[in-house]
Amino acid sequence: MPIAPTLRRALPVLAPLLLLASLLAACKREPEELAGATSEPAATVRELVEHLRRDDLAGFARAAVPPADHAALETAWREGRSRWPLTELPLSQQWVPMLAALSRPGSEQALMRDFNRQFARQDKDLRDAARSLGLFGVQYLKKEGDYSPTQRLHYTQVVQTxxxxxxxxxxxxxxxxxxxxxxxxxxxxxxxxASEQDLREAGMDGSLRRLAPVFTETKASFARYGLALDTTLADLRTGLVEQKGDHATVRIHYPLGNREIDSQVSLERRDGRWYLSDYLRAAERARTSMPPAGEPPAEAAPASPAPSTAAP
Known part of the structure; x- marks a missing residue:
């Protein structure tokens, strides 16, 4: 059979398949690196993210601040004056009550009863609530809170997503x-x-090690609901915006849901290593904080409310 006529007859079938194959190949291409991706400041951010991808919260804390600051944060944690790095999470004051509620005997049945009473099959109401909370969160971030312009831009993107x-x-x-x-x-x-006393006795390093399974399961829970946070961490890219002496600005780009999030962070160099400026400030507050009796720890102020507005 002549080849040319056969190909002509097959083209209507082959063309869609070839188009699909080319699209799949394009989807599998590695994303291009950002400018300055090989710089030390950009590599430092990726190192921290890799600890989170591997659920190594204790390793993250050790890499995030200088050794002397890590020791100061450990002391402040045991004295109840700091809960860093948990305070980098949204609604950080709710984590201990949440752990306590989940840990109680029979919590599965009690929480499921609450779910059935308030949320089960209330799809439209939950969609409306998610939409409203998103609008509220964006307006809050535009006008309220002690955030830098880059933080407001970053958190706004996350809330919308x-x-x-x-x-x-x-x-x-x-x-x-x-x-x-x-x-x-x-x-x-x-x-x-399940309590502040448990956290104090375990210390920062011990608490973070014991929280690793909770962090792992939290990511898995989001994945079951269609938000693959491991993919977000694995596909995060960094690049260097500028470096002046011991100060640098790093660009961060990562997928979240159906969006691509783009933000920037500041870093400082201490003893030859780079650290995020926000984490250095947290360590400084831990060294100097000494709240009067009865007041919450200095680090317990809520972080951005944004990322948790729609958590399952």
């Missing part, structure tokens, strides 16, 4: 909720950190 994700996520699915509650409760009991 999570609001969009939550409007599509199966947050009202009882089967998913039961699975998530059961797994999170098991992780919380394994951590054994």
């Amino acid at each position: 999570l609001s969009e994700w939550a409007q599509e996520a199966p947050l009202a699915d009882p089967a998913l909720a039961r699975n998530t509650i059961n797994r999170m409760a098991a992780a919380a009991r394994k951590a054994g950190l």
Whole structure:
């Protein structure tokens, strides 16, 4: 059979397949590196993210600040004056109550009853709530809070993304909720950190090691609801915006939900190594804070409310 006529007859079938193959190949291409990706400041940020990707919270804390600052933060943690790096998380004051609620005997049944009463199959109400919380979060970040311009831009992008994700996520699915509650409760009991006293006795390094299973399960829970945070961490890219002496600005670009988030962070060089400026300030506050009796730790102020507005 002549080859040319055969190919002509096959083209209507082959063309869509070839187009699909080319699209799949394009999707699998590695994203281009950002300018300055090989610089030391940009590599420092990627190193910190790699600790989070491997669920190594204690390693993250050690790499995030100089050794002397790490020791100061450890002391402040045991004295109840700091909860860094947990205070880098949204709604940081709620983590201990959440762990306590999950750790209680029978928490799975109690939390599932609450879910069934308030959220089960309330898809439209939850979509509306996610939309409203997203709008509120954006307006809050534009006008309130002690944020730098780059932080406001970053958090605004995150709020908008999570609001969009939550409007599509199966947050009202009882089967998913039961699975998530059961797994999170098991992780919380394994951590054994259900009170401030537990955190003090374990210390910063010990607490972070014990919280690793909770962090792992939290990421897995988001993945079950359609938000792959491990992909976000794995695909994060960094580049150098500028470096002047011991100060640098690094660009961070990462996928989150259906968006690409773009932000910048400041770094400083201490004893030949680079550290995020925000983390150095946290260590400085831990060294100098000494709240009167009865007041919360200096580090316990809520972080940005943005990323948790639509958590399952």
